[in-house]
Structure formats: C-alpha cells, structure tokens
Amino acid sequence: MTRWLRWMLSLVPRREAAGPRLVVVRHHRIYPDGARPLYRVGVSESVFGAQLDLLVRVGLAPLTVEDGLAWLRGARGGLRVAMSFDDGYADNVRVGLPLLERHRARATFYLTAGLMEERVAPWWDRLAHRVERAGVTTLDWMLEGRHLHAPLGDERSRRAAMVALLPAFRAVPEVQQRRLHELAERLRSQGEPPCELATWDEARALVASAMEVGAHTLSHPHLSRLSPERQEAEIAGSIDRIENRLGTRPRGMAYPGGDYDAASVAACANHGLRYAVTTRRGDVHPGSAPFELPRRALSDGACLDPFGRFSERMTRAEIAGAFDHLRRAAEVAS
Numbered sequence: 001m002t003r004w005l006r007w008m009l010s011l012v013p014r015r016e017a018a019g020p021r022l023v024v025v026r027h028h029r030i031y032p033d034g035a036r037p038l039y040r041v042g043v044s045e046s047v048f049g050a051q052l053d054l055l056v057r058v059g060l061a062p063l064t065v066e067d068g069l070a071w072l073r074g075a076r077g078g079l080r081v082a083m084s085f086d087d088g089y090a091d092n093v094r095v096g097l098p099l100l101e102r103h104r105a106r107a108t109f110y111l112t113a114g115l116m117e118e119r120v121a122p123w124w125d126r127l128a129h130r131v132e133r134a135g136v137t138t139l140d141w142m143l144e145g146r147h148l149h150a151p152l153g154d155e156r157s158r159r160a161a162m163v164a165l166l167p168a169f170r171a172v173p174e175v176q177q178r179r180l181h182e183l184a185e186r187l188r189s190q191g192e193p194p195c196e197l198a199t200w201d202e203a204r205a206l207v208a209s210a211m212e213v214g215a216h217t218l219s220h221p222h223l224s225r226l227s228p229e230r231q232e233a234e235i236a237g238s239i240d241r242i243e244n245r246l247g248t249r250p251r252g253m254a255y256p257g258g259d260y261d262a263a264s265v266a267a268c269a270n271h272g273l274r275y276a277v278t279t280r281r282g283d284v285h286p287g288s289a290p291f292e293l294p295r296r297a298l299s300d301g302a303c304l305d306p307f308g309r310f311s312e313r314m315t316r317a318e319i320a321g322a323f324d325h326l327r328r329a330a331e332v333a334s
C-alpha cells in the first residue's frame, strides 16, 4: 500500500472502538539514521525517539506487555500501548534503553537465549553476510528443484538476491545450516558475521531498569516445522536460560517469525508462561487468546509521510489500525 494512500486515509476521522484495548507495538532492531543494511528489520533511532515523544505527549507512555495485560484485565475502556522488541539485539540496550528511560517509558524484550549464549548471529544475518561478501558476481543455484539465477554486481542486485533467497531459509534448522554452508561455497564468501545480539551483561541492564524480559526460543527456529518435543526444548530451554542468566523467569514469549502451532501454545502453557505474542496484526482485547496475541509493526515506513518526515497523524492512524482492512485486501489480492 503506497505511502500517499495511507497519508490520505489518515485524514479520515476515525470512530473510537468500544471497550478497552491494548496495542502491542512490535520492534526489532534500532538502526542509526541513514543506515541501509542489506537485510533491514527495524526502526531508525530518530523515528523511534519521535514515536516515544508522540506517545508520551498524548498520555500513552509505553508499558511492558505484562503491565499492559494487567491493565486490560481491570479496564472498562480506553487504550494503552505496550512496546516490544524481538531477538535481543545489543542496539536495543545501547540505544533503545536510554531513550525509553528518558521518556519514562517501558518495554518488553524477547531474547533469543541460545544464540546470545553461544554468540552466534541469527540466520538472516549469516545469509546477508554471505551475499554482501560474495566473491563472485552471479549466483547460479539449483534450490528446491528451481534454478535460481541472481546477479550480485551492485547493491541493488544484492538486495534483490537477498529477497529471492530468504524463503529457502525458512526451513528446519538442519536444512537451513546445510544451505548456509552451500551458499558460502557457491558465493565464495569467507567467515561468519559477528553476533550483534546483546551479551548477558547488557541484558542485565534491561532488568535493572525494570524492563520486562521474555523468551524467544534458544535458536530462533520456525517452531511449526519442529516436532512437539523439539519445540518444548526450544521454549523451556530459553525460559530456563534467561532465568539462570538474569535471575528473572520470563512470563511471556514471542514466537520467532510469528510462526507457531498448537504444540507451541501447549509448550508455553506447560512451562508457566502467561502469554505469547505473534506477528498477526491487531489489538489485544479482554477476550483475546493469551497465547496468540496480535501486535502492530511501527517501522519507519509506517510513520513517515510521503515527503519522508515523521508524521504524527500517520503514526496515530497506524496505532488505531486505520489501514488494517486495506492491508488485508492487498494480501488477499497478492
């Protein structure tokens, strides 16, 4: 959906929804302004700061997800906003935490406990590293019975190659590892990227500042592709590791990539979690299923007007869910 269309629609007055609702904002990384990594999943520092300025000014200083849910249980009406960060990148602590504290705001951080422990970069960073450091100018690869031909000579083509490669890596961990290995050979790229996730010492600062920490599995797999036993090991293992390292037992979880099934829900409930968040779009209501809570992404693109300036009106329209039906229509059509 184009930015112009959303900008025009943000002018349309909205009706307030009946009953209380909690909007859980979904963030990942916080990038320096102007950073254009090959695989970008996150928000820029100035946009994140502007979001906090706006929310505080309209009386919606962000809460942790846990506190937001506690508010919802006793609420008769109104709106609250909770902030959440998936994966546990160090920039969340170095850049996000001071900004949150300056705004007297709070947030929940879902930590990929196994990768943090082993200091291994997540698969998408390892994939981007290979494409970025390719020692060849073209990739020719038979992948899942399909011939993939991708030029790599300039940044634009490397971005296109990354988009073409991503679906093949949404696989079980063994296949993912094998493909990463094979791709490194084909691209003649050397080494592995540094792990940019927070260290446990950095994550301790989150707890010391009264932020919520939640689980995000050990190794960030696509849960629904794993057996119930392996899902259980990933989920329970990450809860235990976080408790062991940070002295606080998570009560919430974010499913990696928003991917989950009935076994994931059962594992969360069996290991004492109270809730889990997904990547489905929507608001949380008193009747929402506790282990399938929706969230709302609030990326740069969602908050910038057609001239590239931070737009309070568009940001508020995103939080209100003003574009939901249009996005749904676009998804059905594509």
Ligand SMILES: [Zn+2]
Pocket: 086, 087, 216, 220, 255, 256, 257
């Ligand atoms: Zn994640």
